[in-house]
Amino acid sequence: MTETIQFLPPLTLVLAGPRGFCAGVDRAIQIVERALQKYGAPVYVRHEIVHNKFVVDSLKAKGAVFVEDLAEVPDDAPVIFSAHGVPKAVPAEATRRGLTYLDATCPLVSKVHTEAERHAADGRQIILIGHANHPEVIGTMGQVPEGRMILVEDLAQAETVQPADPENLAFVTQTTLSVDETATIVAVLRRRFPAIQGPRKEDICYATTNRQAAVRAMARRVDAVLVLGAPNSSNSRRLVEVAKGEGCDRAVLVQRAADIDWAQLDGVRRLGITAGASAPEVLVEEVVEAARRRHTVTVEHASVTEETITFKLPRALSA
Structure with a gap:
C-alpha cells in the first residue's frame, strides 16, 4: 500500500523581539501570586491586574477575585491595585477601611x-x-x-x-x-504653547517603545502581522496601528491561536508575530504550533534590542 504524504505549504514566521511581558506586567503578576502564597485565597484585585484574559483566568484559578470597586472587597481580605494605577481616592478609602492592600502599579x-x-x-x-x-x-x-x-x-x-x-x-x-x-x-x-513644560524623560514606557520599534522593523518584511493581545489592551492595539502605518494592511489583533481566521491568511508566505506587553509567551508558542499543523514552518527572529529591566516587589512580599 502506497503511503500518501500530505503537502503542507511553506510559511515563514517572523517573531518580533522584544514582545510579550514587560517588567511592570511581570511584577504585577508576581505580586498577585506572592500574595496568594502569603495570605491564602481569596486575594482580591481591583480591576484586571493586566489586560489579558489568559493571565486573569490563570490567576482566578489560583484564587484571585477580580472586582471593579473596593466596596466589593470584604473587610478582612487583602486587595491589590492593578498595574494601571488608581486615583488617590482608592488607597485613601482602603486605609479608611483598614484594608490590607498592595499596590501593583507599574x-x-x-x-x-x-x-x-x-x-x-x-x-x-x-x-x-x-x-x-x-x-x-x-x-x-x-x-x-x-x-x-x-x-x-x-x-x-x-x-x-x-x-x-x-x-x-x-x-x-x-x-x-x-x-x-x-x-x-x-x-x-x-x-x-511655547512655555509648556514636559517630562524630563518621555512618559511612554520603554516596553511600549521597544515593541513598536520591533513591529516597525518587521512590518515591511512580511505579508501579514498577528498581534497577540486583548481588545482592551492599549499597547496591543497600538502595535496593530504601527504595522498598518508601515504598510502592512493585513495586521490583526487576536487573543490566542483559536481566534485566528486562517482563511484570511491564504497566500501569506511570511507572517509576522508579536505580542502586547501583557500577553504571555505561551500564547505565541500556541500560534507557532497551530501554524505547524497547517504549514511547513520556518522561524525567523527579528529583534531590535534586548530588555534587561526588572522591578522590585513591594517590601511586604519581597522576604
Whole structure:
C-alpha cells in the first residue's frame, strides 16, 4: 500500500523581539501570586491586574477575585491595585477601611503620577495625552485636584484645547500610546504653547517603545502581522496601528491561536508575530504550533534590542 504524504505549504514566521511581558506586567503578576502564597485565597484585585484574559483566568484559578470597586472587597481580605494605577481616592478609602492592600502599579506609571503631582504643586495646569476611560488615564487624572488636568486624545483636540493659563502649563502622557502619534500631538502643543513644560524623560514606557520599534522593523518584511493581545489592551492595539502605518494592511489583533481566521491568511508566505506587553509567551508558542499543523514552518527572529529591566516587589512580599 502506497503511503500518501500530505503537502503542507511553506510559511515563514517572523517573531518580533522584544514582545510579550514587560517588567511592570511581570511584577504585577508576581505580586498577585506572592500574595496568594502569603495570605491564602481569596486575594482580591481591583480591576484586571493586566489586560489579558489568559493571565486573569490563570490567576482566578489560583484564587484571585477580580472586582471593579473596593466596596466589593470584604473587610478582612487583602486587595491589590492593578498595574494601571488608581486615583488617590482608592488607597485613601482602603486605609479608611483598614484594608490590607498592595499596590501593583507599574513604576513607570507611578513616575507619571509623581510628575503630575509636582506640576500641580507648582500651580501648573496639566494636559494629559491619553485615551478617555482607560484605567491608567483615570488613575493619573485622580492624582491631582479635579479641574487641574485636561485630557487630550488626538491632534484635533491638541489644536483646540484652551487651558486657563497658557503660560503656566505642563503635559504628561499615558505610557502605552503610539510613539509617533504622541510626538505629533506634543509638537502641536509646543507650537501653540511655547512655555509648556514636559517630562524630563518621555512618559511612554520603554516596553511600549521597544515593541513598536520591533513591529516597525518587521512590518515591511512580511505579508501579514498577528498581534497577540486583548481588545482592551492599549499597547496591543497600538502595535496593530504601527504595522498598518508601515504598510502592512493585513495586521490583526487576536487573543490566542483559536481566534485566528486562517482563511484570511491564504497566500501569506511570511507572517509576522508579536505580542502586547501583557500577553504571555505561551500564547505565541500556541500560534507557532497551530501554524505547524497547517504549514511547513520556518522561524525567523527579528529583534531590535534586548530588555534587561526588572522591578522590585513591594517590601511586604519581597522576604
